[in-house]
Amino acid sequence: MISQDEKTMKWQEDYKTRMNPVLLTKLLRTAVPVLEHLEWAVEAVEKGTCVTILPLNHQGTNQHGTHQAALISMSADYTGGIAISSLLCGVPIGGVHRSRQSERAVLWLASMQVKYLAPSCGDLIAVCDIDGEQQDQIRRRYDQGRRNLIALEVGFHANAEKVAIAKMTYYLQPPATSVGKGTSTTLVTHGRKTSARLIAGLRGRHAQDTQASIQSGVLPCPYSERVAGVHGRLLAEKLSASFPQLGVMVNARTAHLDFVLKKGLREGIKQVVFCGVGLDMRMFRMSGVQAQEEVKYYELDLPPMLSERSRALREFPELPVVDRQMIEIDFLRQDLQDRLLTGSDFKLNRKTLFILEGCSMYFDEQQNRCLLERIGQLVAATQGQLWCDFVSERVVRGRVVPPGVREFFQEMQEMGEEFVFGKDEPETYLQECGFSAVEAITAGRFLSSDDWVMDEYSFVVATAPSPPRRLAVPRDERYARCDSYASTPAIPLLLSEHSSSDPEDRCSPF
Numbered sequence: 001m002i003s004q005d006e007k008t009m010k011w012q013e014d015y016k017t018r019m020n021p022v023l024l025t026k027l028l029r030t031a032v033p034v035l036e037h038l039e040w041a042v043e044a045v046e047k048g049t050c051v052t053i054l055p056l057n058h059q060g061t062n063q064h065g066t067h068q069a070a071l072i073s074m075s076a077d078y079t080g081g082i083a084i085s086s087l088l089c090g091v092p093i094g095g096v097h098r099s100r101q102s103e104r105a106v107l108w109l110a111s112m113q114v115k116y117l118a119p120s121c122g123d124l125i126a127v128c129d130i131d132g133e134q135q136d137q138i139r140r141r142y143d144q145g146r147r148n149l150i151a152l153e154v155g156f157h158a159n160a161e162k163v164a165i166a167k168m169t170y171y172l173q174p175p176a177t178s179v180g181k182g183t184s185t186t187l188v189t190h191g192r193k194t195s196a197r198l199i200a201g202l203r204g205r206h207a208q209d210t211q212a213s214i215q216s217g218v219l220p221c222p223y224s225e226r227v228a229g230v231h232g233r234l235l236a237e238k239l240s241a242s243f244p245q246l247g248v249m250v251n252a253r254t255a256h257l258d259f260v261l262k263k264g265l266r267e268g269i270k271q272v273v274f275c276g277v278g279l280d281m282r283m284f285r286m287s288g289v290q291a292q293e294e295v296k297y298y299e300l301d302l303p304p305m306l307s308e309r310s311r312a313l314r315e316f317p318e319l320p321v322v323d324r325q326m327i328e329i330d331f332l333r334q335d336l337q338d339r340l341l342t343g344s345d346f347k348l349n350r351k352t353l354f355i356l357e358g359c360s361m362y363f364d365e366q367q368n369r370c371l372l373e374r375i376g377q378l379v380a381a382t383q384g385q386l387w388c389d390f391v392s393e394r395v396v397r398g399r400v401v402p403p404g405v406r407e408f409f410q411e412m413q414e415m416g417e418e419f420v421f422g423k424d425e426p427e428t429y430l431q432e433c434g435f436s437a438v439e440a441i442t443a444g445r446f447l448s449s450d451d452w453v454m455d456e457y458s459f460v461v462a463t464a465p466s467p468p469r470r471l472a473v474p475r476d477e478r479y480a481r482c483d484s485y486a487s488t489p490a491i492p493l494l495l496s497e498h499s500s501s502d503p504e505d506r507c508s509p510f
Helices: 004-019 021-031 033-038 069-085 132-143 186-209 211-215 224-242 245-266 282-288 303-313 336-343 365-382 405-414 426-432 443-447 452-456 477-481
Strands: 041-046 049-054 106-116 124-129 148-158 161-173 271-275 296-301 324-328 352-356 385-391 436-442 457-463
Touching: 004 021, 021 033, 021 041, 033 069, 049 069, 069 106, 069 124, 069 148, 069 161, 132 148, 186 224, 186 245, 186 303, 224 245, 224 405, 245 282, 245 352, 245 385, 245 443, 245 452, 245 457, 271 365, 296 303, 296 336, 303 324, 324 336, 336 365, 352 365, 365 385, 365 457, 385 426, 426 436, 426 457, 436 443, 436 452, 443 452, 443 457, 452 457
Parallel strands: 271 296, 271 352, 296 324, 352 385
Antiparallel strands: 041 049, 049 124, 106 161, 124 148, 148 161, 385 457, 436 457
């Protein structure tokens, strides 16, 4: 049983490190720049209580010199949210406190109704005070790992006169359930779509300026900027401001993969598997490289991401006709071989390029190893290749922190796309996963750049030794320990006749 003195001490520490008005004002103004513009501030916080102020100034008033109604609503939103947050001792709030997705609570405004009683013609004071019984209910449900739908009231006063009452409903969810097994919440799904739009935005924003695009003859992409939308363009602009090399790195990897894919298509690649396709428009840009009726593209990703992809592609009625198939998969819970061999028309007797772009950094070491070993068996069976990319371990672990990278990592963390894995020597790691003829090049070398930051990002092309005629895929102890495939049966790979290929057909193009 925790004593009252211990509770008091915990609250005092929580107040100091997470909930004091000065800190919250700074964090919220950073997260929501319009609050800085309005000079909005947190005045006081106690357990279950929050007081904020919306000053009467030029930027927050209408033609009559009174507060704009929408700004009163916005003030209500943050005032009520802080009151709820004060009940969660030590718990970071997503979008406010810098935190890992696995640690933070998700707090979202579900609905609100504001009754305006009088003109607001003075500094507007908002007060939310959650009563003791409701406080106990909120904490109890949260501690049990249950979702909360919280109704509360925020009152507004100006010049000692009550000017508005807001009835608010919030959605609160603990971190343990925010990424629950087999589910995707609205916010988690939003984060994944956000990441895909960001990459499309970076491709559209920087492609014409990237040295690699010019030198390697990469086809300009007429689709990326449009598929990114306003959201992707905004994110690209925002993140490029803090990390200027980001766009160049993304487009260097685009150029390198384009080069590998074009070479592969000329030399007999008949199937291309995108492991995490996102909003990649590469298969449409490549339509002129080789007769597309000879090549099949398999687009693998999470169901919500494929739904977003389908929505985005409907905006392009002029797209070239490409033989492609979307395949829903969660790489952490479903087996790649099973999804390809039983959920599509994928053929083991056709030379295949597997693309794992922008994925390795989001999986941990064991998850990466499980996935790469399964891809390696398919690469060997199809006499194909793997293209993938790696961030250096020294950057991910913070041993080397290039300018702007910390801010970029924090922004990605807020999106729910935290960098957790890197390799300083990706060639060695892929060889450990069963690949051969592994060649890697850093973005710096590829661009002939002397910016050392570019050498913390590598592109890798690898093949795998040809297996026996019948390759049984074992569920050995490594797979048994990997949650990703714990319930997946072994899939036998039946090889058709191949003629031996020129070794140069199976190596990277350096």
